[in-house]
Amino acid sequence: MRAIRTVKLSNWERYFENRIEFIRSKxxxxxxxxxxxxxxxxxxxxxxxxxxxxxxxxxxxxxMHEKLTAAKVFTSLSLINILIMPLNALPWVLLALVEAYVSVKRFKGFFDLQNIDMHGLYSLIEGEGKMLQIDKSTFSWTDSSSHSVKDITMTGTQGSIIGVIGPVGAGKSTLLLGILGETELDASDPTKFLEHGAIRIPQRCINEGFAYVGHECWLRRGSVKENILCGSPFQANLYNAVIRATALEHDIEKMPNKDEYQIGDDGTTLSGGQRARLALARALYQVC
Structure with missing residues (x-):
């Protein structure tokens, strides 16, 4: 429904209709x-x-100008009857081989995709209390892109809050996704970058990862509690602390069945603020 609303408000009906017709004809x-x-x-x-x-x-x-006899005809017919089943299966075998070839090409295209080199991207940070350090790095979506976030140098300490401010299209999301390794990264010293990694984070983050909550709040079908835990073991003290920290107590109190309230795909039964708070609670629960 969100995608349909975007198409309608942007008056893209004709464009997508032509695209769909082209794909359908193909x-x-x-x-x-x-x-x-x-x-x-x-x-x-x-x-x-x-x-x-x-x-x-x-x-x-x-x-061959040979003469047919009853013995030869019946012998030939018996041999042909033996070959009927393999001969009948031959066209289906050919069809199956064609389908298998198409499937193998699709799998090959998927498995040939390059994985993110986490060891080349991240390295250990030095200094007590430091959580993130970037040294004169450039983030872009392609290697040859002229639109990029250039010469980023920043250091984040434990417990600090860093605000990234700028107009629309300034590259705020590009910077955040670059820290996640989703964009191309160009460091000031390529040799140092290849050897140690341009983004420095603590050992705990390298082993366990770190949480990210973007503009689009990803939620799955299930209860509020299941979305917060997201497969992690339940710890009552941590769970209650996360709910208090993300201001979800008031929301959960109003929900039927409290934190066992079932939500739809992408949190369709919740308001925008509730979706954001729930996604933030899930992120906090995973990293605390």
Missing amino acids: ELKYLSRRKYLDAVCVYLWASAPVLITIAILSTYTVI
């Missing part, structure tokens, strides 16, 4: 080829025994 073209191949397989399956019998007997009498 899909129908390949489906028609598959159906034609399927029809040929069915035809060969039904006609192969008869055609093979006619071909064998015609070759024997017309080309």
